[in-house]
Amino acid sequence: MNKKIFSIFCLGVMGILPCVAQQALWGGSDIVSPELQEDGRVTFRIYAPEARTVEVQGDFLATQLYETPFGKTAGPGRAALHKDENGLWTYTTDSLASELYCYTFRVDGLQVADPNNVFQLRDVATISNYFIIGNGCGDIYKVQNVPHGTLIKEWYDSPTLGGEQRRMTIYLPAGYNKNQDTYPVLYLLHGSGGDENAWSELGRLTQILDNLIAQGKARPMLVVMPNGNVSQSAAPGEASGPMVKPSLTESRRKNGEFERSFPDIVNYVEQHYRVIKEKHGRALAGLSMGGFHTLYISANYPDMFDYIGLFSAANTVEKESEMYQDLEGKLQTLFAGHPKLYWIGIGKEDFLYEKNKALRAMLDANQYPYTYYESEGGHIWKNWRIYLSRFLTELFVK
Template structure:
């Protein structure tokens, strides 16, 4: 018995020591990134490395040709090796924003082991840090009443699925009250999923803060999965442990737009919504902007507020759902005859979809359709989409 107890004690001690050692290996005393005196310093312990680079979203970018057109690529800077094998690079503090970065060690991409804060964009993980300021003040968790975010499963008979998942934000006080609320359907881009806006887009923090400030109306926000062949985020439904990819089946061939009433029917039968056009909005980024364009055009009596953030515009489709994309001008005529309260278009001046958006606005201008337009610096990136959401939400349901 004594031998058994001794063995148990040794095992417990070993596990405890291993856990403590793991913590020490992962973090130690190294601080990275360190924001201090209007600078930020990145550090990495890599004593055997020959060269280390840091790549961030705020270094000077390069432009490269890709199958999608000319796009901006993140910039890199070489780090300096110091004492004890610690590499470092210090730079002036960037503009207020959520900033992402990673390291390249002898050509191999890696994350910062000293920073536990990470984001996934499609199949790429990045570390991040926040710089506070006027442009980013709503991206932080503040001492304000917080809404609730739920992972909600719903049936989609139009897609032949018994269960699909979406994220649903309900404002602070929803659970305790009886009030009905307007609804925003917020759609992600290609390669994204139902987590994209709440994680990369800081949508929850933006909503909590704007509502608490009295700048935005309390609302329900539905963030669905826009990949019609997926039930949910890869890895979170049966037989889905595969690497996420940029383009997925049933995303831009009409299936999702055709099935969108499944989402609306579930939301309006399970939440206290105000079920009329004046209290519905739809918006999305990139592919989600494409979906918002065609969903609102095909269901012209459903949405008084439409937001196209760096939207994909043009699509040639083959198959049974091509009617979704055909006769767009006629559909827009019907939609704008009912005068939507706000049709909003925003894009960065370096976005590879910029010219498509110019041509779409020219189409609207030819017909005299009213819309609001915002143009920002930069390309096809989250710092623009967070900004558009932050600026657009206060305009809704007024």
């Protein structure tokens, strides 16, 4: 047994846990997983001598259909790892296209994170590992050697929502602290089960915008990412009260209250940051439930935003709020003001595709101009990162 394997073996058996070890000096084993090869292949490894089967499940493998209580549902493909005589399991992919990919392991059927990859993303209540294949589309998601913006987690008061403190994420472009310029602002909204951390983590907002600004493809701008769940003042673990598992039920729309309260957010930002306080300096976009919020906020406040983006937008009204009444009349007012961009993006397999088609038919019938982008795939973060990357290049340039 060579030194490396011996070290792996001992640490595996020990299960050293630095955070709680008596002397916290261990950094884990020296297994490398995932290992990104120069040719785009990726090798996964896990030390699990007692396991009978180990699979990797990820979005770089062909989608499979799985039986569920709700019928057949498409999910990420799986591939088997193979075990060597030391209990180390390995699998190497084919060469992968440049992208950000997510995966987990399944050890004897139990879904677990890769213990040798600390890079993780949380989507609602599920934690996955990720890695980025560069030299192509994926480069925009990587931290590059370019000037970096500032990321802020800040609490604002919402008088409309009873004066409660609510948490938001704010991106300031590189250079904001070095000059006295006034900047435009994009307000960027998450979907059901998401929160004020979603776009900066799952959405790679910081990396995408640092890179686009450095390349001259996007204007320097602030991005404000509030928490759009009226029943939740902050992301799980960031608000007072029990630390419960995140769930989709936190996202209830609460009958138009978030939409109605939106000027509180704009007012706070315009009081505390050097930003353009006019329509031509404001953009609003969101994914899924955040696309629904965008549709109704922009329609109810038609003088507020010149750039509007609906990413895989939900648009089913189930509540009675006046915010949701007379959408067609409100859109007539909005488009009479000639917004500079009304951008719609959706995947061909998105379960909201037909509803988006109906929305576009209504816009077409009224000859309202909009930009439409149709991608492959469904209701997934890969698409939302792509929509964001395209949308950002069209902001504040007209």
